[in-house]
Amino acid sequence: MTPPLPPLIQTKKKLSDLSTFGIGGPAEYFAEVSSEQEMADVLVFAKKNQLRHMVLGKGSNCLFDDQGYSGLIILNKITFLEGLDSGQVKAGSGYSFSLLGSQTARKGLSGLEFASGIPGSVGGAVVMNAGANGKETCEALKSVDFMNMEGMITTFQRDKLSYGYRSSPFQKMKGAVTAAEFTLIKSLKARQKQIEIIDYRKKTQPLKEKSAGCVFRNPDNGHSGALIEQCGLKGKKIGGAMVSEQHANFIVNTGGATASDALKLIRLIQEQVRLQTGRQLKMEVRYIPYE
Ligand SMILES: Cc1cc2nc3c(=O)[nH]c(=O)nc-3n(C[C@H](O)[C@H](O)[C@H](O)COP(=O)(O)OP(=O)(O)OC[C@H]3O[C@@H](n4cnc5c(N)ncnc54)[C@H](O)[C@@H]3O)c2cc1C
Numbered sequence: 238m239t240p241p242l243p244p245l246i247q248t249k250k251k252l253s254d255l256s257t258f259g260i261g262g263p264a265e266y267f268a269e270v271s272s273e274q275e276m277a278d279v280l281v282f283a284k285k286n287q288l289r290h291m292v293l294g295k296g297s298n299c300l301f302d303d304q305g306y307s308g309l310i311i312l313n314k315i316t317f318l319e320g321l322d323s324g325q326v327k328a329g330s331g332y333s334f335s336l337l338g339s340q341t342a343r344k345g346l347s348g349l350e351f352a353s354g355i356p357g358s359v360g361g362a363v364v365m366n367a368g369a370n371g372k373e374t375c376e377a378l379k380s381v382d383f384m385n386m387e388g389m390i391t392t393f394q395r396d397k398l399s400y401g402y403r404s405s406p407f408q409k410m411k412g413a414v415t416a417a418e419f420t421l422i423k424s425l426k427a428r429q430k431q432i433e434i435i436d437y438r439k440k441t442q443p444l445k446e447k448s449a450g451c452v453f454r455n456p457d458n459g460h461s462g463a464l465i466e467q468c469g470l471k472g473k474k475i476g477g478a479m480v481s482e483q484h485a486n487f488i489v490n491t492g493g494a495t496a497s498d499a500l501k502l503i504r505l506i507q508e509q510v511r512l513q514t515g516r517q518l519k520m521e522v523r524y525i526p527y528e
Contacts, residue, residue: 242266243282245275246309252301255293255312257356259447259490260499261301262527266309271316271331273415277388279311280412284386291525292413294331294358298365298449303496304527313360315415325379327418330360334367334374342431347424348377350431354438356450360414364407366400370434375400382416383407390415403454403521443481447490452503453518461510461518462486468509475502500524 242248245268252261266288270276283290289308293299315329318337321344328337337359338352351372355362362374363381378395385391398406407414424430438444453461465471465485473480477494480502481487488499507518 243278245270245279246282250310252296252305252310255310256296256299256301256449257447258296258300258449258494258499260303260494260496261299261525262303262305264306264308264310267312268309269312269314271314273315273384273390276311276313276315276384276413276415279309280384280386281388283309283311289528292360294361294364295333295356297356298361298521298523300449300496300499300522300524302525302527306525307528311413313358313413315360317416324421324423325418326421327416328359329416330358330363330382330414332359334359334362339431339435341419341421342427345423345425345427346421347427347430348421349419350427350434353431354435354442354444359417363414363417364405366403366405368403369438373400373402375405377419377421379418379420381407381414381418383410383412384415385410385412441484443483443487443489446481446487447494448481448487449522451484451486452488452520452522453486453506454521456516456518459516460486464510464514464516464518465506468506468513470506470509473502473505475505478502480506496524 247267249263250267253259268279292311313331315331317329319327334352334355334357338349341349351369355367367374381393382390462485470480471485472482476498477491478498479491481489510518
């Protein structure tokens with residue numbers, strides 16, 4: 238039986254509107270939270286009612302199912318920012334990671350230039366250990382505030398966290414990242430570097446199209462995009478999902494793509510790359526099944 242719903246929790250929210258891919262059916266339950274208190278209320282409710290749930294940032298690394306999500310999607314909008322005039326910057330986990338990259342660089346602070354152009358939230362970047370241009374989120378990270386399912390926040394220092402390529406301990410923890418603090422260093426070159434990074438991104442990535450960024454993790458000593466291109470798959474299309482002509486590791490939604498189209502294309506790419514090059518491509522984008 239459905240529990241009585243607190244005012245924060247709505248029903249039936251289109252996930253295609255909450256993902257940069259523009260794909261996904263409705264979430265059974267949905268809550269948008271803009272403070273730690275609201276996050277705590279919703280997590281405690283989910284735990285008490287044993288409700289399957291997922292914290293969502295900007296939905297830029299997610300492929301939702303066509304049927305939607307059976308459970309509660311918690312859209313994180315905790316967006317404060319402190320310390321921009323010092324080398325210690327603390328951001329709410331819903332803050333734009335890209336904006337943080339450009340704002341810090343404009344202030345002559347170096348360490349997050351690579352974030353400029355990554356369309357995720359600070360929380361999503363901390364959880365995914367987002368990276369670009371040879372840099373990763375964990376490098377500038379000082380500490381992370383993490384809220385458990387009882388609504389209690391623990392501050393984890395970076396040196397106690399084991400990070401890897403696109404992986405973090407938070408991927409296996411129940412709860413939510415609520416804030417992250419970064420240690421940045423003064424540099425006269427920060428702004429110039431950030432401008433070069435964003436210019437390069439604009440030239441090499443299909444930023445005007447709907448996508449979830451790079452679909453596959455890079456294998457050891459290789460680039461997924463180069464392998465996919467080598468297999469002649471640029472422009473390959475299934476339904477509305479297409480391998481980008483600009484960057485072969487991107488699948489773009491050319492209009493009306495379904496999760497089923499994207500998944501079929503993903504399987505086809507994996508099979509062709511395995512047959513033609515012997516390499517196994519693993520997904521970086523997170524497919525979220527209906528149940
Ligand atoms: C055009 C484009 C370019 C991109 N370029 C890059 C790139 O250069 N490098 C790169 O690494 N990625 C890139 N990405 C992928 C994506 O932007 C990153 O993975 C980003 O860090 C995801 O952040 P998000 O807020 O959108 O996370 P979501 O997609 O909302 O969530 C991703 C995962 O993190 C979890 N999560 C999110 N927020 C929280 C939180 N507060 N607490 C707990 N769990 C949370 C979710 O449950 C989910 O499992 C790109 C994507 C696009 C569309």
